[in-house]
Amino acid sequence: MSAILSVQDVSVSFGGVDALADVSIDVEPGEIVGIIGPNGAGKTTLLNVICGMAQPNKGAIWLNGTLITGRKPSAVAGMGLGRTFQSSQLFPGMTVLENMMTGLHLASHAGLFQSAFRTSAMRREEARLRAKAEAALDFVGFRHFADRPGNALSFGQQRIVEIARALINEPKVVLLDEPAVGLSINRVAELDELLRRIRKEKGITLVMIEHVIRLVMAVSDRIVVLNSGRKIADGNPVSVRDDPLVIEAYLGAQAHA
Amino acid sequence: MRRLLSPRNLIFALFVTLAVVPFLANKYYVFIANLVLLYMILAVGLNLLIGYAGQLAFANAAMFGIGAYGAGLLQAHFGVPYWLALPSGALIAMVSGTVMALPALRLSGIYLALVTLAFAQFTLWVMSHWDTVTFGAGGFSPPRIDFGPLPLTQPNGMYLLSWLAAAGLIWFAWNAMGSRIGRAFVAMRDGEIAAQALGIDLLRYKALAFALSGFYAGTAGALYGGVLGFVGPEGFDLLQMVLHKAAVVMGGLGSIMGSIIGAVILVVLLEVIREFKATMEIAFGGLLLAFVLFQPRGIVDLLRRKLGWDERLHYKAGPDQTAPSEPTPAATRKPAE
Incomplete structure (x- = not known):
C-alpha cells in the first residue's frame, strides 16, 4: 500500500x-x-x-x-x-475572484517585468487564471460573488470560498x-x-x-x-x-x- | 462623466499638465512641480511596501538619502557622469532596502518599525559624521549637470528626467500591482500564514517589496540632489519620513492613485505653511493623526465611493459594508446527475 x-x-x-x-x-x-x-x-x-x-x-x-x-x-x-x-x-483586500486567483499563485509564472510590461504571455496567463478561478467558484456555486470584497461575505460563505481556494491548484x-x-x-x-463531492469529482x-x-x-x-x-x-x-x-x-x- | 474621471484618465491628464509646466511657469513653480514629481515617486514606492506588502518600515527617508548621497558622491569623488550616477544611486538604495528585508522576515509591526527606524538614524549619523567621505553635516554640492547637446538648463533638464522617472515608475507600479505580484503582496499583508499555505514565498516577496521601495526612494533621491544642486543630511531625517507617510496615508494606503493625490496635496501644503516652518512637524503630525482617526483609507476611498473608482486590489471593505445576511444561495450545488 x-x-x-x-x-x-x-x-x-x-x-x-x-x-x-x-x-x-x-x-x-x-x-x-x-x-x-x-x-x-x-x-x-x-x-x-x-x-x-x-x-x-x-x-x-x-x-x-x-x-x-x-x-x-x-x-x-x-x-x-x-x-x-x-x-x-480570505484576504479582505481582494475580491473573491482575486482570492481564488491568488490560490493559483504556484500555477502562474509571470515575473515582475513581465507583469509590469504586460507582455502577451502575461495577459494570456491572467486570462487562464481568471477562467480557472471562475470555474472553481462555479464548483461551489459562488460565481455570483466573484466581484465582492473577500470580507463582504458571511463567515460561512468565506469558509466555503476558502475551501475552494485550497482546492483550486489541484x-x-x-x-x-x-x-x-x-x-x-x-x-x-x-x-x-x-x-463528498470534492473526493468524488476531484x-x-x-x-x-x-x-x-x-x-x-x-x-x-x-x-x-x-x-x-x-x-x-x-x-x-x-x-x-x-x-x-x-x-x-x-x-x-x-x-x- | 464617471468614465471620463477614471483614475487612468486623471493620471494621464495630470502628467500632460505637468509636462507643460516648464513652458508656462516661472522657475519657482517649475521647482514646486518637480518636487511634486519626486514625492509621487517616494509615495508610490513607500506604498508598495507598507500599503500593498504590509511591511511597517520607517527607512524610506534614509533610502531617499542613500540615493541622493550615492549619486552625488559618485559624481563628486569619482567624476562619474550623472547619467550613470543616477541609476547607480537608485541601485545602491535598492540594495540597502533589500538588506532591510532580512529583519522583516523575523519581525513585524512595531518591532519592524523600530529596527528600520534605527537603521534610518544610523544612516543619518553616517551622513553627518563620516566627514572624509560624506563631507559631514554641512553637506556638499555635486558638480553641475550638463545636458548637452540638448538645449536644456539644469532645472529644466532635471524636470524632464523627473517627469520621465515618475511616469515610468508609476506605470510600472500600476501594472505590477495589478498582477500576481500585487496579489502576492496583498496576500502577505492580509494574512501571512494563509499566503504561505498558498505557496507564496515570504522571503522572496518581502525582499521584492523592500527592493522596489528602495529603488523608488533611491531614484527620487538621486534626482533630488540634481534638482537642488545640493546634498545634505538634514533633508533625510525623521520629518522627511513623516512627510512620506503623510502622503501615503492621506492619499490612501494600498492605492497607486492615492499616492499620486497624496504627493500633490503634500507638496502644496508644504508650500502653503512654509512660512511657519516651526509648526510644520506639529501640522503634519496632526494631519496624519486626523486621517488615521477619521479617514483611515485616505482621500482615494472618498473618490472611490463618490466617483465609483475601481482600482484593482483596493477593495478592503470598511465597517460600512456589512456582510449579506442569510439566507444566501446554497453553498453547494447538487451533483449534475
Whole structure:
C-alpha cells in the first residue's frame, strides 16, 4: 500500500511540553480522514507540522513518496498540499475572484517585468487564471460573488470560498482545520455534501480536524483520535466511537466504569 | 462623466499638465512641480511596501538619502557622469532596502518599525559624521549637470528626467500591482500564514517589496540632489519620513492613485505653511493623526465611493459594508446527475 501522506513517529515539544509524541498516520489516496480529540490534544499542531509551519523534534513526513519535513510551508504547498484554517483566512483586500486567483499563485509564472510590461504571455496567463478561478467558484456555486470584497461575505460563505481556494491548484492532499466551526446546521449539511463531492469529482484526499462529531462520523472513512499529543485510536468511525479509550478521553475514566 | 474621471484618465491628464509646466511657469513653480514629481515617486514606492506588502518600515527617508548621497558622491569623488550616477544611486538604495528585508522576515509591526527606524538614524549619523567621505553635516554640492547637446538648463533638464522617472515608475507600479505580484503582496499583508499555505514565498516577496521601495526612494533621491544642486543630511531625517507617510496615508494606503493625490496635496501644503516652518512637524503630525482617526483609507476611498473608482486590489471593505445576511444561495450545488 502506498500512502499519499505518511506521518512517521512525529514528536513536537514546545518548551518541554509534548504537543505531539510519536504520532504515526498513513493516509491512502482518496481517503477522508477525520482527526478528533479533546482540546489541547495536538490536532492543530499535527496539521502545522505536516504543512511545514512547525518543525518536528523527531520523525518524518512524506507526501506522495517525497520527504517534506524541514521544508518551508510555501515549498510544501508547491508539492501538492493545501490547507484551510480555523479562523477564516480570505484576504479582505481582494475580491473573491482575486482570492481564488491568488490560490493559483504556484500555477502562474509571470515575473515582475513581465507583469509590469504586460507582455502577451502575461495577459494570456491572467486570462487562464481568471477562467480557472471562475470555474472553481462555479464548483461551489459562488460565481455570483466573484466581484465582492473577500470580507463582504458571511463567515460561512468565506469558509466555503476558502475551501475552494485550497482546492483550486489541484493539490494531492488538503488539510482542513475545523471546517464546520461556527456554521449553522444547514450549512454543516452543505459542507458534508461538498466534502463528498470534492473526493468524488476531484479525487482529492482530505484530512480534517473537526469537532462537529456528527459531520466527522458521517463523512470520514477513518478517524484518528488524539489525546494529550498521543494517538489513542485509529479506525473506522464505528469502532472508534465504541473504543473505551476514546470514551475515557472525552468523558473521563468513570464514564465506562 | 464617471468614465471620463477614471483614475487612468486623471493620471494621464495630470502628467500632460505637468509636462507643460516648464513652458508656462516661472522657475519657482517649475521647482514646486518637480518636487511634486519626486514625492509621487517616494509615495508610490513607500506604498508598495507598507500599503500593498504590509511591511511597517520607517527607512524610506534614509533610502531617499542613500540615493541622493550615492549619486552625488559618485559624481563628486569619482567624476562619474550623472547619467550613470543616477541609476547607480537608485541601485545602491535598492540594495540597502533589500538588506532591510532580512529583519522583516523575523519581525513585524512595531518591532519592524523600530529596527528600520534605527537603521534610518544610523544612516543619518553616517551622513553627518563620516566627514572624509560624506563631507559631514554641512553637506556638499555635486558638480553641475550638463545636458548637452540638448538645449536644456539644469532645472529644466532635471524636470524632464523627473517627469520621465515618475511616469515610468508609476506605470510600472500600476501594472505590477495589478498582477500576481500585487496579489502576492496583498496576500502577505492580509494574512501571512494563509499566503504561505498558498505557496507564496515570504522571503522572496518581502525582499521584492523592500527592493522596489528602495529603488523608488533611491531614484527620487538621486534626482533630488540634481534638482537642488545640493546634498545634505538634514533633508533625510525623521520629518522627511513623516512627510512620506503623510502622503501615503492621506492619499490612501494600498492605492497607486492615492499616492499620486497624496504627493500633490503634500507638496502644496508644504508650500502653503512654509512660512511657519516651526509648526510644520506639529501640522503634519496632526494631519496624519486626523486621517488615521477619521479617514483611515485616505482621500482615494472618498473618490472611490463618490466617483465609483475601481482600482484593482483596493477593495478592503470598511465597517460600512456589512456582510449579506442569510439566507444566501446554497453553498453547494447538487451533483449534475
